[in-house]
Amino acid sequence: MNSKPAVDEAAQPGQVDWERVRADFPLLMREVHGRPLVYLDNANTSQKPLAVVSSQDEFYRRHNANVSRAVHALGTEATEAYEASRSRLARFLNVRADELVLCSGTTFAINLVAYSWALPRLKQGDTILVSRMEHHANIVPWQLVAERTGARIRVAEILPDGSLDLDALYRSMTGDVKLLAVAHVSNVLGTVNPVREICREARRRGITTVVDGSQAAPHLRLDVAGIGCDFYAVTGHKMCGPTGTGALWARRELLQEMPPFIGGGEMIKEVSFEGTVFNDPPHRFEAGTPNIAGFVGLHAAMDYLDDIGMEAISAREGELLAHATEALQAIPGLRIFGNAPGKAAVISFLVEGAHAHDLATLLDLEGVAVRSGQHCAHPLLQYFGVAATLRASLAFYNTHDEIDRFVAALEKTRRLLA
Template identity: 80%
Template sequence: MTLSLPPQPLQGSDADWAAIRGDFPLLQRQVHGKPLIYFDSANTGQKPASVIEATDAFYRHHNANVSRAVHTLGTEATDAYEASRRKLANFLNVRADDLVLCSGTTFALNLVAYSWALPQLKAGDVILVSRMEHHANIVPWQLVAQRTGASVRVAEILPDGSLDLPALYAAMTGEVKLLAIAHVSNVLGTVNPVREICREARKRGVITVVDGSQAAPHRPVDVTAIGCDFYAITGHKMCGPTGTGALWARREHLQAMPPFIGGGEMIKEVSFEGTVFNDAPHKFEAGTPNIAGFVGLGAAVDYLQGVGMAAIEQRETELLAHATEELSRIPGLRLFGTAPEKAAVLSFLIEGAHSHDLATLLDLEGVAVRSGQHCAHPLLQYFGVTATCRASLAFYNTHQEIEQFVVALDKARRLLA
């Protein structure tokens, strides 16, 4: 199956950011009569036309199930699905046959919890989890701990939102069997030194699980160089369709882990006497996948690589610096997360204003930000707050939008004073 995609944007310093923004249809709409300013990309990324067109083209011209038919449509669907696996593997610098395609990071982390941790852990073992984790990288480990008698230990952060690395390494004692860590915090924007952390964990025999949801859309990611045992990503945050994602795992883990879900396509042979499971990664991919979604994710990978991940990181670094400077001028504003290495995520509160009220007033000005706890209750408890507003930027945002956002935010502040 071959999809016709539009020309890719220029890379690096030659990138035409205005033209790139024009590739995203939804960014052209208005909200409450105002031009949309979409500052919620940590929640989900917007989709370029090439992704929308690729998904549409699959359903219009190639729709069939994968790996279940010898007819032309079935072959085309399977070829397109597996091509997306290869594209994603190249994007992460891993082998395609070590990449499990799934619905996203939440599924991927649960797969590790139930297929690796549940059979491996026992009473007295410890799972080390950082304070800044998304609930998806906390709750599965709590559930496994309850069933095995293991315990969950917290790796704390510093007031600027960075990890307390000496304390983290000191906490990797002999009973620690697994470390779960975010590459980039979805609330603070903190970029954790995962390569160094995984190296230290390996020295101590600790298995590492890295949540790459907020890293893969915004910076070059070389999973092989990171040196972790497991790396999880979500497709919808990286300009792809919802219900897509992947888990990369070391080959020795994939071979040893039992299937998480049973059904069709994850088997070689079934009888009432027993079942012979398929080889990894297919033994973890039971049932009909989101085929069109993964075709779209393959197109999203093409698009991101066309822009250039280094260029995207540089662009977002510039936007972050501008937004941070502008927010610093607003009276009574408190910014959460000021680590030296930081992605374009700004969580904030304004004195005397509830986050939901701020977000509602900003929406009336066409500005979409997130308000609430961002699936990170333990992190907000550390800062002594129940909710924040979060503005998360992407390469398709503009400096003008930042200035308009700040004007709208100051207007909301005055109304709530």
């Protein structure tokens, strides 16, 4: 199958044939419990187009070897493919390739910043400013650093609509704050934070910024260089790529100052029992054999997304979000959490009188996959005073018909639990 999604030449220039795009995703064609699958858990992980699956199969069939170690043909091909993925991701993010550390995803990337940048620098009396809406991957590493350095965590609060309280945030940027951790897009609320403005204000105060871009990369055209942050993390499996792929972007001068926190092969220039000379960034932080085939697949995923066009993807998901929001708001007793302007296609909600896990289980029997629970964001749900929510997260390959089937299934299960 051609890796490029179809563009309807009979329609307006550049208009995407979404039905043909959907056909590129084999898993979406299956049934669950005897019913056609409606997959609405895309914020958890996205589905993979055949182009991604085929690229990994091709690598293992024809090019499989380790990278940066062998001079034989297969080793050269594998290394070239791996480094081509780094260059492709650099273009996708609009950054320099030599500032991209390839890793398993955002969790690893943020831990890399925590242990290689923050741990050697922070001390007692310093403050790490973390927003209320962060995923645990952008909370727990900072708590571990704080425990070991004597630094403290300060929370940047949100407003009732799920947007950051920017005035309070800027007031919190006092002289003791050394690091600010903030999500570009909330995985629970869909809130799109004004990270360019936030990072500008932090930079004026000498505060280092870490932006979690996991939920932004699948939905938005990214210009990381233009954001003006110090660190930016992405996860491949949320942007139609394989699991176990992702990257940390960091300003070059920061990478050069940071020691590695994992040692092994390929991250060195010279090793003796008297000491080790480490490799230059970014390879200094890439010890051991990487997920080579995974990054070949991520390369294919970025090609696929860009062939559709991130602007077209954002517009499509905005239409689906509007449809789903309107339909859900018509259900009696349903409460949506997060309605900040310009939010991404994520809807977290509860139905009065029904437990989130019960609803999710019954929806699964109807073929509808949504997530229930705390979504790795316990402090955020504590703010809203709830133990769990359901989350329906949309992607460009979803359809309006799927939304209608989801809402009908929700109405049915709600009546069963009434």
